[in-house]
Amino acid sequence: MFDFFKKKDPRAEQETALQEQPKEEAPQQEKKGFFSLTFESLKKTIENTSQSLVGNIVKQVEQEEEFDEFILDDMEELLIKADLGVNTASAIVDKLRKQNNMKPSQVREYLQNEFSSILNSAGSTALNYKENELNLYFIVGVNGAGKTTLIGKLAHRFKQQGKKVLVAAGDTFRAAAEEQLDIWSKRAGADIVRNDGADPASVVFDAIKKAKEENYDVILVDTAGRLQNKFNLMQELSKIKTVIDKNAPDSLRESILVLDANTGQNGLSQAKVFTECVNLSSVALTKLDGSAKGGIIISIAKEMNLPVKLIGVGEKMDDLKDFDALDFVKALFS
Ligand SMILES: Nc1nc2c(ncn2[C@@H]2O[C@H](COP(=O)(O)OP(=O)(O)O)[C@@H](O)[C@H]2O)c(=O)[nH]1
Numbered sequence: 001m002f003d004f005f006k007k008k009d010p011r012a013e014q015e016t017a018l019q020e021q022p023k024e025e026a027p028q029q030e031k032k033g034f035f036s037l038t039f040e041s042l043k044k045t046i047e048n049t050s051q052s053l054v055g056n057i058v059k060q061v062e063q064e065e066e067f068d069e070f071i072l073d074d075m076e077e078l079l080i081k082a083d084l085g086v087n088t089a090s091a092i093v094d095k096l097r098k099q100n101n102m103k104p105s106q107v108r109e110y111l112q113n114e115f116s117s118i119l120n121s122a123g124s125t126a127l128n129y130k131e132n133e134l135n136l137y138f139i140v141g142v143n144g145a146g147k148t149t150l151i152g153k154l155a156h157r158f159k160q161q162g163k164k165v166l167v168a169a170g171d172t173f174r175a176a177a178e179e180q181l182d183i184w185s186k187r188a189g190a191d192i193v194r195n196d197g198a199d200p201a202s203v204v205f206d207a208i209k210k211a212k213e214e215n216y217d218v219i220l221v222d223t224a225g226r227l228q229n230k231f232n233l234m235q236e237l238s239k240i241k242t243v244i245d246k247n248a249p250d251s252l253r254e255s256i257l258v259l260d261a262n263t264g265q266n267g268l269s270q271a272k273v274f275t276e277c278v279n280l281s282s283v284a285l286t287k288l289d290g291s292a293k294g295g296i297i298i299s300i301a302k303e304m305n306l307p308v309k310l311i312g313v314g315e316k317m318d319d320l321k322d323f324d325a326l327d328f329v330k331a332l333f334s
């Protein structure tokens with residue numbers, strides 16, 4: 001039904017998506033990968049998002065006869081309040097302003113089309129993975145965003161798929177950070193390379209060496225995120241990136257920015273800062289189980305051209321799900 005929204009991503013053709021194939025005999029609504037949320041639980045998870053991004057706006061606009069400047073301004077304000085950001089909100093409203101024949105009763109349909117096309121133009125949401133090769137995931141983001149937790153959850157997911165998984169403790173700034181990663185990796189059954197207090201780039205170097213010698217499938221690189229010292233942090237991340245580019249140039253599968261969904265538009269400025277030194281490929285949005293407004297998913301896609309590929313919906317090992325743009329938009333509007 002929504003097939004026309006789908007856009008082919010050339011990467012997806014070469015690389016195997018990690019999403020499991022649906023079982024043939026499964027009923028329609030259960031045709032989901034093992035790592036996806038069912039449609040019903042997705043709907044429940046993004047209830048708040050749906051209310052602020054769609055419900056409030058439709059309620060305010062739908063009953064009007066014609067679009068006028070007051071209604072368009074109100075609409076823009078509501079979109080900004082839903083964490084969509086000034087640029088994305090005004091782009092959506094400006095486009096509507098130019099469509100003379102559009103009626104307020106069509107606002108729902110208009111928003112649905114806009115959100116779909118923005119999300120789809122940011123590219124495939126399937127996590128890149130190549131079978132029979134080393135796959136390295138470089139995880140960055142500010143303190144507390146959920147990087148270490150994401151790594152624990154990803155390690156668990158890859159282990160469940162029968163992969164050999166190595167975790168690199170690249171946040172050597174706090175001993176507690178390495179301890180936390182150690183606990184997660186033990187829980188997931190993954191191996192860890194750590195060297196307390198050492199230079200993070202050297203930990204990553206050691207991890208790549210071990211992974212190549214011992215035929216690992218996956219390396220997950222944890223990093224520090226002290227944004228209050230932006231210069232040092234960016235230098236540290238650039239150094240790690242150089243080590244990866246030099247020693248495992250074909251293995252870097254994703255550079256993932258981890259964003260706490262509750263940080264709203266702050267997330268966008270974080271994305272810009274990290275893009276300066278790490279060539280980001282995707283976003284993992286954590287803590288969607290909270291009261292997040294979620295409009296950030298759309299503005300990240302529109303302004304940074306980055307797809308959200310993973311969503312965190314809790315603190316447990318299984319609380320990491322694939323993000324499906326089509327389902328997300330359907331759930332927003334249902
Ligand atoms: N509710 C919820 N909490 C999360 C999620 N992801 C991470 N957290 C929590 O956020 C806090 C910070 O996570 P951590 O992985 O240490 O962040 P880091 O500093 O980026 O490594 C921890 O208390 C995690 O349990 C999520 O998806 N949902």
Ligand SMILES: [Mg+2]
Pocket residue numbers: 147148149171177223
């Ligand atoms: Mg951490």
